[in-house]
Amino acid sequence: MNLLGDDPPRERADAARNREKILAAAERLYAERGADRVTMDDIARAAGVGRGTLYRRYPDRAAIAVALLDTHERAVQELLLGGPPPLGPGAAPGDRLCAFYGAMVDLLDRHVHLALGVEVGRSRFQTGAYGFWRAHVRALVVAADGPDPDAAVDLLLAPLAPDVFHHQRVVLGLGADRIKAALAVLANAVLGGA
Amino acid sequence: MNLLGDDPPRERADAARNREKILAAAERLYAERGADRVTMDDIARAAGVGRGTLYRRYPDRAAIAVALLDTHERAVQELLLGGPPPLGPGAAPGDRLCAFYGAMVDLLDRHVHLALGVEVGRSRFQTGAYGFWRAHVRALVVAADGPDPDAAVDLLLAPLAPDVFHHQRVVLGLGADRIKAALAVLANAVLGGA
DNA sequence: CGGCTAACTGGACACCTTGTCCACTTCATC
DNA sequence: GATGAAGTGGACAAGGTGTCCAGTTAGCCG
Numbered sequence: 001m002n003l004l005g006d007d008p009p010r011e012r013a014d015a016a017r018n019r020e021k022i023l024a025a026a027e028r029l030y031a032e033r034g035a036d037r038v039t040m041d042d043i044a045r046a047a048g049v050g051r052g053t054l055y056r057r058y059p060d061r062a063a064i065a066v067a068l069l070d071t072h073e074r075a076v077q078e079l080l081l082g083g084p085p086p087l088g089p090g091a092a093p094g095d096r097l098c099a100f101y102g103a104m105v106d107l108l109d110r111h112v113h114l115a116l117g118v119e120v121g122r123s124r125f126q127t128g129a130y131g132f133w134r135a136h137v138r139a140l141v142v143a144a145d146g147p148d149p150d151a152a153v154d155l156l157l158a159p160l161a162p163d164v165f166h167h168q169r170v171v172l173g174l175g176a177d178r179i180k181a182a183l184a185v186l187a188n189a190v191l192g193g194a
Numbered sequence: 195m196n197l198l199g200d201d202p203p204r205e206r207a208d209a210a211r212n213r214e215k216i217l218a219a220a221e222r223l224y225a226e227r228g229a230d231r232v233t234m235d236d237i238a239r240a241a242g243v244g245r246g247t248l249y250r251r252y253p254d255r256a257a258i259a260v261a262l263l264d265t266h267e268r269a270v271q272e273l274l275l276g277g278p279p280p281l282g283p284g285a286a287p288g289d290r291l292c293a294f295y296g297a298m299v300d301l302l303d304r305h306v307h308l309a310l311g312v313e314v315g316r317s318r319f320q321t322g323a324y325g326f327w328r329a330h331v332r333a334l335v336v337a338a339d340g341p342d343p344d345a346a347v348d349l350l351l352a353p354l355a356p357d358v359f360h361h362q363r364v365v366l367g368l369g370a371d372r373i374k375a376a377l378a379v380l381a382n383a384v385l386g387g388a
Numbered sequence: 389c390g391g392c393t394a395a396c397t398g399g400a401c402a403c404c405t406t407g408t409c410c411a412c413t414t415c416a417t418c
Numbered sequence: 419g420a421t422g423a424a425g426t427g428g429a430c431a432a433g434g435t436g437t438c439c440a441g442t443t444a445g446c447c448g
Contacts, residue, residue, distance in 0.1 A: 012444055015396065039434060050398025055436065125361045151376035154362050158352040167319045168348050182345035189383040206415055209425060233405060244427025249407065390448095397442070404435080413426070418419100 021047040022054065026064045027114075035065070035117035065117030066127055072111055073129045076103050080136055093144035094192035097137065097156070101183035104133075108165045109176050115162035124162070133157055144191040156190065159183060215241040216248065220258045221308075229259070229311035259311030260321055266305055267323045270297050274330055287338035288386035291331065291350070295377035298327075302359045303370050309356035318356070327351055338385040350384065353377060 011019075025047035029038045040061060044054045058064045085091035086099040108115055124130050137156050141149040158164070168174045205213075219241035223232045234255060238248045252258045279285035280293040302309055318324050331350050335343040352358070362368045 010445090012395065014444065018397085040436085041434075044398090051400095051436085052398050052438080053396075056396070060435085123357045123361070125357070125365065147379055148372060148376055150366070151362065151368055151372045152379065154358055154366075155353040155376055155380055158355060158358045159349040161352060161355060161358070163317045163319075164348055164352045164355070167317070168345065171319065172344070172348075174345055178342060178345045182342050182349055185341055185346065186349055186384060190380060206424065208414065212426085234407085235405075238427090245407085246409080246428070247426055250425070254406090392447085393445095395442105395444080398440100399438105401438080402436095404433105406433085407431095409428105409430080411427100413424105415424075416422100418421085 018047070018049050018053060019057065022049065022057070022064070023068060027068055030065065030068070030113040030117055035061075035113055035119075038117075062118055065114045066129075069111060069114045069118060069129065072107060073132075076107055077129075077132055079103070092192075093140040094188050094190075097140050097187040097191050098184045100133075100136065100140075101160070101187055102180050104160050105165070105176055105180050105183065108160070108162065109169065112162060112166055112169070116166060119162060130157075133160075140191060146191060152190075156186075159186065212241070212243050212247060213251065216243065216251070216258070217262060221262055224259065224262070224307040224311055229255075229307055229313075232311075256312055259308045260323075263305060263308045263312060263323065266301060267326075270301055271323075271326055273297070286386075287334040288382050288384075291334050291381040291385050292378045294327075294330065294334075295354070295381055296374050298354050299359070299370055299374050299377065302354070302356065303363065306356060306360055306363070310360060313356060324351075327354075334385060340385060346384075353380065 022043065026038070026043050029042055029046055038061065040051060040054055043061075043064065044051045047054075058067070079087050080100065080103075082088055086095040087103060089096075091099070118124055118127065134153055134157065138149045138153045141152050141156070146152055165179070168179055169176065216237065220232070220237050223236055223240055232255065234245060234248055237255075237258065238245045241248075252261070273281050274294065274297075276282055280289040281297060283290075285293070312318055312321065328347055328351065332343050332347045335346050335350070340346055359373070362373055363370065
């Protein structure tokens, strides 16, 4: 969403420097306290910039969290498109969904703070990343000849909602492995033998 | 949560009258605008009471939405416990989960505004209602000999998250029937032949 | 190198919402 | 109808958001 390369006016040096400072400060604050314990003012002060500078680039806290997650999500997205099976192309749909679930649990496990931060303003469905996951899983459902992919895909993505993961992992204290295993059962049940 | 019957000091007449006015006004406002377009002040003014009166009974907006949903949810809960199969006891786990999904979609379809309103303060996992759905679905998983019910149950409940439903129903424009059908496929895949 | 323009910066500002507090009122009981 | 407790309502302070604009700085061009 920010590396499209079609921006003739190059980013100014001071602006780039500040963007780095902002993202670094935000990542630190999000990790230290919870997602909703961080205000725009906190980030601005920690980054050593004014509030106006913050709002120029990021309309709200969610945008900052999205930008931070972007990097990590992109890595997974590339593996989905061109990595080795079963995450990448070449395996059965059920196995690929299973691998996708596993990768997403790993991602969530490392960045729950950020993922929860995305959900402050309005839900995750509007982010570009969700669109990507949606297209991927939809293709898997189609490949497995599952019924009504358009309705099924959001249901299959629902268990990966950050708040669900947070509840299982932190509140209930389940291990990442147990969550992965349970998701694997789900994946195989829906796309495995269908 | 409010009908426990162990309150020796009976509710005073004026308090009861105001509770009615508050709930009526809140339900109307939640329906008119979205869940997050309603402030405590709006409710107080619409109900013709002061802010202090509101906060005496309900610590935040979420509490009001919970109280409103409570009535409707209780009806479903009673059907789950003692109604005719497949919603009530006596049918196969897969069929019961399927019926449960259907009933929940109907509930959400009528009261999305309230369901979304519950999610403002902090997530739905802490409400008593979620505990009930959780216990119910967990029992179904156990009855079907599914693996690791404690991990599976929240995954099976995730597709019923109000924001997921809202996205499917309102944003994507899917019919309730399609959502029910997709959930039925899910239910049968996981608990059907297991 | 010096000036020009547009982008960038930062903090003051006004607005809105929340939640608390307390003097006053109303109810239920005796 | 007097009394005490529960209930009421609005003023208040605190905190966060997003906007705005005067001043600054980077990149470019003559």
